[in-house]
Amino acid sequence: MTQATLYVVATPIGNLGDITLRALEVLKDVDAIAAEDTRHTSGLLSHFGISKKLIAVHEHNEQQSAQLLLTRLQAGESIALVTDAGTPGISDPGAVVVQALHNAGIKVVPVPGPSAVIAALSASGITENGFSFIGFLPASGSQRRKALTAYQAIPHTLVFYEAPHRIVESIVDMANTLGGERQLTIARELTKTFETIHRCALSDAQAWLESDTNQQRGEFVLLVEAALKQADVKVSKEAEQTLRSLLAELPLKQAVKLASEITDAKKNDLYQLALTLKNQD
Ligand code: SAM
Secondary structure (H helix, E strand, C coil): CCCCEEEEECECCCCHHHCCHHHHHHHHHCCEEEECCHHHHHHHHHHCCCCCEEEECCHHHHHHHHHHHHHHHHCCCCEEEECCCECCCCCCCCHHHHHHHHHCCCEEEEECCCCHHHHHHHCCCCCCCCEEEEEECCCCHHHHHHHHHHHCCCCCEEEEEECHHHHHHHHHHHHHHHCCCCEEEEEECCCCCCCEEEEEEHHHHHHHHHHCHHHHCCCEEEEECCCCCHHHCCCCHHHHHHHHHHHHHCCHHHHHHHHHHHCCCCHHHHHHHHHHHHHHC
């Protein structure tokens, strides 16, 4: 264990078997563990038979905690930073502490592991490479819709975290602002007993969630397919919808031919769009 070092340690997002060997090693060997919720972390540590001094680092006292940790690190201690679940600093406390310690010249070492955003992306089947991680949307409806409007044209997959009590209203706002035809992946309770990964059009998600209220429980990651790049948008929404329906039933070439006969869109433009849609499936 290197002295005067802060280790940023990822912990499981549900299944305790996802802790890494290196995380266990670091948690055993450091002088102290800085934790978002010391009671929660005590539970994790006792599961793995680790007993260690815990220091509370909440979102509202991160700056003060950084000073306290700095004093200990400057005295030569090594400290691990953890949150309740997943990777510190990702929609969680941690970044303020890490920034302050960097500024003070302290060595910061990541110990990577679970994070809900990466777990959800890995099991989504989304082929587009880029993604924009948004995290939590504002709790107020009007602020949320304003934020979503700003994300409308981002040509990457959008990744959101959402709480169960806001899941339906957020999805309705997403459908209305981002477009109901976009593909949504709902990744719920990842690595836990009721893990569910459901893919549907944004406009169909409300009905799916309301058809079984159990699907509104737990923790959620929402992935919304990328907005088509401006250069790609050459066909009307109606023509795109026709093409999507035909693509669901027919081979690509036949779907494009038929869509071009039904709508006034050019075959070439429909073909390009069909390729994009197929790649996003
Ligand atoms: N730092 C964590 C990470 O690396 O994923 C995120 C912490 S944030 C406070 C908690 C949110 O992450 C939840 O509200 C949910 O949106 C998402 N999340 C965490 N665990 C999850 C899980 N097992 N399944 C789905 N989403 C999860």
